[in-house]
Amino acid sequence: MSTSEHGQARSNLHRATISSLFGSIIEWYDFFLYGVVAGLVFDKLYFPGENEFISTMLAYGTFALGFVARPLGGVIFGHFGDTIGRKKMLMLTLLLMGGATVAIGFIPTYAQIGIWAPILLLFFRIVQGIGLGGEWGGAVLMTYESAPQASRGFFSSIPQMGMSLGLVLASGVVGLLSWKLSNEAFLEWGWRVAFLLSGLMALVGGYIRNHVSESPEFEAMKQKAALSENAEKTVLPLVETLRRYPRMILACMGARMIDGVFFNVFGVYSLNYLTRELDLPRTSALIGVMMSAILMTCFIPFWGSVADRVGKARVYGLGALFASLSAFPAFYVMQTFADNIYLVWLAIVIPFGIFHAAVFGTMSSLFSSCFDAKVRYTAISFVYQLAGVVAGGLTPIVATVLTDINGGAPWLLCLYVLAAGLLSVACTRWIARHVPDHGTYAYKGAAGSAQTSIS
DSSP states (O other): OOHHHHHHHHHHHHHHHHHHHHHHHHHHHHHHHHHHHIIIIIHHHTSOOSOHHHHHHHHHHHHHHHHHHHHHHHHHHHHHHHHTOHHHHHHHHHHHHHHHHHHHTTOOOHHHHTTHHHHHHHHHHHHHHHHHHHHHHHHHHHHHTTSOGGGHHHHHHTTTHHHHHHHHHHHHHHHHHHHHSOHHHIIIIIHHHHHHHHHHHHHHHHHHHTTOOOOHHHHHHHHHHHHOTTOOOOOOHHHHHHHHOHHHHHHHHHHHHHHHHHHIIIIIIHHHIIIIISOOOHHHHHHHHHHHHHHHHHHHHHHHHHHHHHOHHHHHHHHHHHHHHHHHHHHHHHHHTTTOHHHHHHHHHHIIIIIHHHHHHHHHHHHHTTSOTTTHHHHHHHHHHHHHIIIIITHHHHHHHHHHHTTTOOHHHHHHHHHHHHHHHHHHHHHHHHSOOHHHHHHTTTTOGGGGTTO
16 A cells, blocks of 8 residues: 555544544434433423323333334445445434434423324434434444454444443533523423534534545445446345344344443433432432443443454453443442442442443444445444344333332342343354454454554
8 A cells, every 4th residue: 555545544544433423422412312301301291190100101112212213224224325335324314313303302392282292202203213223333334444454443432432422411411401400490491402402513513424435445345346247136235134144143133232231221221210219319310320421431442442452252241241240239339328429420430431331342343343344234233223122222111110110129120131241241252253353363463564554
């Protein structure tokens, strides 16, 4: 590679990384904002009732519907991302997410328009889910496919920081509004401000993404297919994925379980648990989750870099094991020392900010390495989003039920987290036996200088 080509490749990698991170922050801000507000506002304004448990369940039901819609978004945008290109699909997903979030900020309450209020909320929540369903895979692949083999774990972990930064932003905005406004003002109009901010961020994100080049690995794949004299008949990416990788799809979905379950227990349900079961102030609970996300932002690229050295599956598997085991001491501290807010924060920060970061920081590169470029967008989106329906969308509901039937005690919930973790560890071990970690070999020098020409 010439010096000019080397510089151009490195410049494109940096642009792709920045744009993927910024766009990912916006997407996750939109999605998590709904989860944060669901248990604090929507149960009161859109699903009012005398039974607080039922109202909360209905609010989390709309949260779950967003996850149900994500596989549809993954299939749609994955198909066109594998056939047309990654960049164009990322522009569309940003438009869908930002537009739906702004629309939610304008929906009148149940008291104002009756049944149409929850119907509109459900509709735009589904639109949100479709947008995010296509966003994650494209953002990850723009960096994964632009990076050299030896550092793909690190670079593909950077868009994953958008999740924690989006949660920081969502929790921070809601927490600031909750702190500055009275409870009446927050419920009346304050929460809407957080949703309307998404429109401004989407405009900035769209501008940044418009100035990024297409993934070089995707372009190379398309050129090779165009020049091939023996090109096979075009097959739908989803059909080809299911035909070529049936066991790998199931293994990746199983490995994904701990991520969805753990995040939604500590990042979403914990807000409801702390405020409803332990009577902690709403702002204090939000601060705990926000501090966890800040720490996670630091550890995600750290674990991505470690994965390049010791192996993606190894870091992911150990992260899944420690995360699932940590639920027991974490909830014990929350329940036993509820009057000590510093210990409560610590019980959230360590498991969520460190152990979960090992899982989420390496998941993008681990899953991407399991499939070739021809179907990679479709495959990782399908895996991530379909598993997320059970692992993510249903978890707040399951957590609420398990805690409620156990009289407010969290131990059944902790067993649920542990079961998800053990399943993920077993599936990760299977992946490690069937997918060689070329990035680790390249880091050790076995792959030659061609693998590290952009570093």
